[in-house]
Amino acid sequence: MTEREYNQCVNLYADNVYRFILKNLRHEEDAKDVVQGAFEKLWINRDTVDNDRCKSYLFTVAYNQMIDHIRKNKRVSLREEFNEEARGSVGPKHDTKRILEEALSKLGETQRSLVMLKDYEGYSYEEIGRITGLNESQVKVYLHRARLQLRAYIVSPENVI
């Protein structure tokens, strides 16, 4: 990968990676750090990374760094608890997007990442498996369960749309 291809990669995929990480971490500064770390690693290894696979490489690196970050800080789990408490005082909701965000926060880290990679970036099961280190069957099962959980949350009595 040349310098020009790298900078082109920044223009094309920086927003996507940032969006993916920000939705998971829900912390802007941490998400910036993760994205910068991913691009720094891409720059260092630019000789070995094919330009056609730079997006997949970026998401893989960013995902791994994000998992490391979550394990270190445990910030996401704390925020999830806060959101859950805050949601209790509110009555029935009819905002689909907000309900879906809440339902997404109820998922585990892996399932949430899988759903995002599928819906935001349109990756196939095989590509998601390469990014997250899972096999295709695992991706399929995790995604299936995640969908059913989201569906169950949406159709629950307090969230009837």
Next chain:
Amino acid sequence: MNINRNNYEEFFLLYVDNELSAAGRKAVELFVQENPDLQAELLTLQEATLTPVSFVFDKSTLLKAGSTADLQEKLILLGDRELDKNTIAELHQLMNADAAAADEWHLLQQTRLVPDLSVVFPGKQSLYRQETGRVAGMKWWRIAAAAVLLGFGLWGGISMYNNSMATSTDPAAVARTKGAGDKQAGTQTSIAQNNDSDQVDDRTNAGAQTNPSLAVTGPVTNSSDKNGKNKVIPAPAVKDNNLVATTQPVTVEKPTNNLPKSYLDNINKKNSNEIAATSVPPAESINSGTLIAAAKPNEKPNLVNNNDPVTNTYAMHTGNPENVTYVQDEEKSKRTKLGSLLRKVKRVVERTANIKTGEGLQIAGFEIAAK
């Protein structure tokens, strides 16, 4: 059937289990009516039996493979675009026919996330990179090789510069390089500088003019070798004559370099060539290479390592008046600053290491001590 107070329990149990025939049941009922104290016992046995309960099992939980769960999985895969075309077409047909399937599909579609494109990375400029050029690591042996090459280059450059300076200050060499036309003038100059006598000039001019064969066939192009060592400048080939001259006529101006006065005097005299040729011993005046070069017509002169002070400083006319010897002052060309420095270093090394050369066996530039 004979029922009495001794065997009624057996008939009561068969009655409760509905194992008696109609006549048997009639006989039991008649016996209870005749013995009312045993009626309570029959009722107790009848209450101890279980009555069947109406229970409806939810079969939907057992029908995963072929119904709702299977449909959900297929609809999820459809949403994830992981199905082949045939299955997709079947599912669309099913959703068109079955409202429940269409509702399920609609519900699953609501679980799809939509990317928020308003979220962008704020510091994208900080991610841009620019290559600053790659620096190759220098190993010690590369540095050493570079230093050696640099040293050789410097040494060669200085040597060439010194040689060029030495040759550029040699007017005779410059004059000879002009070609045949300049030959006569060069000869005149050298002879004129040899001696103040006009007689020599006249002789030389006369010899060159009267003898038309005294023509230069080619210019002299090389006046010294790379190391500045002496050699006789390839004098212009002269037909029928051996013309030898010094490359530095300036040095001939000083006839005091171990040259007997009488020899110089002979130059200015007519018909003195024979005297000079005979009076000067060949071994002292001219070395054999020079003589051979001069004696053979139509041949280029050979290199001469002439250390004889006589030939270094004197242009000698041989018996043939047209024979002029050109001899380069090799002492002067040898003595460059760098050369003297190297010689001093060599001497110091030889003294300190107690190296004695010339007595051993030399093989490929190395010398093995004989003792």
